[in-house]
Amino acid sequence: MAHGRAMIPHNRPLITAEDRAAVDAVLDSGWVAQGPQVKALEEEFARQYGGAACAVSSGTAALFLALRALEVGPGAKVAVPSYACSALLNAIYMAGATPSVVDVLPDSFCIDPASLLRRAADADAVIAVHTYGAAADVAALRQDGRKIVEDCCHALGGSTDFGLLGATGDAAVFSFYATKIITGGQGGLVWSAAGALIEAVRDYREFDCRDSYVPRFNLQMTDIQAALVNSQLKRLEAIRARRKEIARAYLAALPGGLAVQSGLDDARRMAYRFVVRTPEPEIRDALHRHMEHAGVGCAVPIERYELLHRYLKLDPAEFPVAEKLADTTLSLPIHSALSNAQLAQVVDAISRFRP
Ligand SMILES: *Cc1c(COP(=O)(O)O)cnc(C)c1O
Numbered sequence: 001m002a003h004g005r006a007m008i009p010h011n012r013p014l015i016t017a018e019d020r021a022a023v024d025a026v027l028d029s030g031w032v033a034q035g036p037q038v039k040a041l042e043e044e045f046a047r048q049y050g051g052a053a054c055a056v057s058s059g060t061a062a063l064f065l066a067l068r069a070l071e072v073g074p075g076a077k078v079a080v081p082s083y084a085c086s087a088l089l090n091a092i093y094m095a096g097a098t099p100s101v102v103d104v105l106p107d108s109f110c111i112d113p114a115s116l117l118r119r120a121a122d123a124d125a126v127i128a129v130h131t132y133g134a135a136a137d138v139a140a141l142r143q144d145g146r147k148i149v150e151d152c153c154h155a156l157g158g159s160t161d162f163g164l165l166g167a168t169g170d171a172a173v174f175s176f177y178a179t180k181i182i183t184g185g186q187g188g189l190v191w192s193a194a195g196a197l198i199e200a201v202r203d204y205r206e207f208d209c210r211d212s213y214v215p216r217f218n219l220q221m222t223d224i225q226a227a228l229v230n231s232q233l234k235r236l237e238a239i240r241a242r243r244k245e246i247a248r249a250y251l252a253a254l255p256g257g258l259a260v261q262s263g264l265d266d267a268r269r270m271a272y273r274f275v276v277r278t279p280e281p282e283i284r285d286a287l288h289r290h291m292e293h294a295g296v297g298c299a300v301p302i303e304r305y306e307l308l309h310r311y312l313k314l315d316p317a318e319f320p321v322a323e324k325l326a327d328t329t330l331s332l333p334i335h336s337a338l339s340n341a342q343l344a345q346v347v348d349a350i351s352r353f354r355p
Contacts, residue, residue, distance in 0.1 A: 010297040011179045014337040022231040026223045037226035049167050051193035054201040059153045059175025061219040062188035063091035066149045066171040069200035072097050072125045079123035081111035082309045082322040088127050101309045103319045107262040113140035130155035130165050132273040134263050138168050156181045157236045158270035181272055182232035184225030242336040243271040250274050253347045257355035274334040281327040283355050288330055294349035301331045
């Protein structure tokens with residue numbers, strides 16, 4: 001442990017004076033539940049992506065509602081990457097559908113279309129996670145008419161040759177949880193080019209003052225959260241630029257023998273995580289100890305026991321890439337609250353590591 005200085009946190013939200021003022025204005029208005037700020041957030045997404053958007057209480061709620069609106073329910077099979085968070089499984093079970101776990105690609109860490117054909121060719125839908133900001137191959141995944149939900153919880157503002165990530169699937173979901181690119185503390189959003197799909201999401205989100213009864217649920221975002229999100233959304237380009245700057249500094253300092261996720265230096269990428277790959281698990285663990293000793297908080301982004309095929313007690317031998325990634329990856333701090341002094345401290349620490 002480094003002496004005389006605080007550990008650099010692996011992640012930390014950046015809340016500015018403007019963000020605080022935006023929240024204060026909501027508190028002063030007397031309207032703190034879902035209201036004009038939530039509406040403004042939805043309109044901003046519709047302006048940038050086209051189509052329509054519905055803000056909800058979390059990314060998990062957004063996933064559930066997107067599946068439900070796409071009529072992916074009982075009897076339907078949903079392919080998911082193994083190297084992902086369990087929110088995917090939760091949303092699929094909430095919708096009454098069945099998950100089908102697929103291995104991932106070693107370079108992008110995203111769902112592998114060839115593994116999909118081997119393991120889940122009959123899937124009705126795919127949750128395509130743009131893992132850590134890398135683009136999943138939506139065009140390959142959607143073949144044979146599969147419905148695509150793009151999970152953009154790591155990829156807000158990222159784009160490729162095909163345009164904004166999220167805009168080519170049947171629906172896209174976003175999360176504004178505390179550790180994401182921008183945050184309301186909690187929160188999520190469903191986007192779709194199809195207005196009718198968003199109407200179905202909207203219909204389920206609120207139960208009060210309805211003219212006919214069907215079971216619904218309260219999955220609303222508050223205006224307090226939406227004000228925070230709206231305020232940070234205005235800074236999205238600055239956030240991207242800062243994350244890119246940090247990524248470039250780390251790439252330049254990275255000793256030989258360590259690899260990174262593909263596309264990290266792509267200017268259009270939203271660099272949500274800077275994940276280092278080591279050749280062997282022991283080197284990852286040594287790197288982790290080395291960084292913590294230098295006062296740099298790092299994280300194993302997904303531990304082996306968290307892999308979705310492990311949660312579902314499937315044979316690990318069928319998911320060799322996900323297994324290897326869980327054992328050989330380490331995430332470095334890349335959040336926009338990182339100061340220049342902290343950036344220099346991380347760069348110094350990485351450059352001194354000998355694999
Ligand atoms: C965070 C996250 C979710 C879930 O979002 P919550 O807002 O935490 O419910 C889903 N998918 C991915 C890829 C995420 O990173």
